[in-house]
Amino acid sequence: MLVGFLLTLPVGGKLVQPVVKVWPSLMSPRGRMTAGLVLICLSGLVIATHTFWIHEKITGTATSFCASDSIFSCDDVIGHETYGYAPIIGQPWGLIGMGVFAALLYAAMMVQKEPDAQSRTRMLQLLMVFSGGGIPVIALLISYEVQIEKLCQYCTMAHLANVLVLVTSFRMFRATQTDAWSLMAKTDLSREPKKIDEAE
Known part of the structure; x- marks a missing residue:
């Protein structure tokens, strides 16, 4: 997730220099x-899937996955009998997260596949609406x-993945x-790594 966000920043050019021969799109x-x-988006989907897996593993059994006496205890949060489920629809939060991040991943892949298509604006708007709706x-x-x-x-x-999707999709939408x-879209990197002068 952090690597993904760093790619969206100016420092991303330096990060990808070793792999541009393999992935010229970078x-x-x-x-x-x-x-x-x-x-x-892929990181968010993997994390949401993991939280759903934890929920399924610990609910209804005495199994403990990541319980702790410290402030960090995903068992107490994910497996909570009331707060572990979305109000009204009653589904585990991890399952809802999987659905949302799958939709975000689809929209992001559509923008990546066809960055000049007219549909990219709709896809970026979808990314902003879904990730922005996740803030409340x-x-x-x-x-x-806290409770x-x-x-x-x-x-x-x-x-954090949701917030990064919102920030990145907003930046991309503004650019469009x-x-x-x-x-x-113009290349700003060379396929050949810079050679260090041996005289130095």
Whole structure:
């Protein structure tokens, strides 16, 4: 997830220099930004799947996965009989997260596959709506953690992934509204690594 976000930043060009021969799409800022967004969404999906797996493993059994006497205890948060489920629909939060991150991943991959298609604006808007809609949900889940007086490290990582998707998709959407999106498609890296002068 962190690597994905770093790809979306100017420092991403330095990070990908060793692999541009294998993935030439990373030679442009736009290619790195779309790849970074896909990585963030994929990370969120993996984390949400893991939280759902933990939920299924610990509910209804005496099994403990990551219980702790410290403030960090994902068992107490994910397996809580009330707060471990979404209000009204009654589904585990991990399952809902899986669905949301799967939709985000699909939209991010569509933007990456066809960055100049007219549908990219709709996909970026979808990314902003879904991830932006997750902000009140994150606030609710944090309030649950405060009430339980425990923190779930996996949940926190999923929340962070959601925020990074929102920030990145907003930056990309703004770029599509100007010439910046086209300018970002230009290669700013060389396929050949820079050689160090032996005389130095």
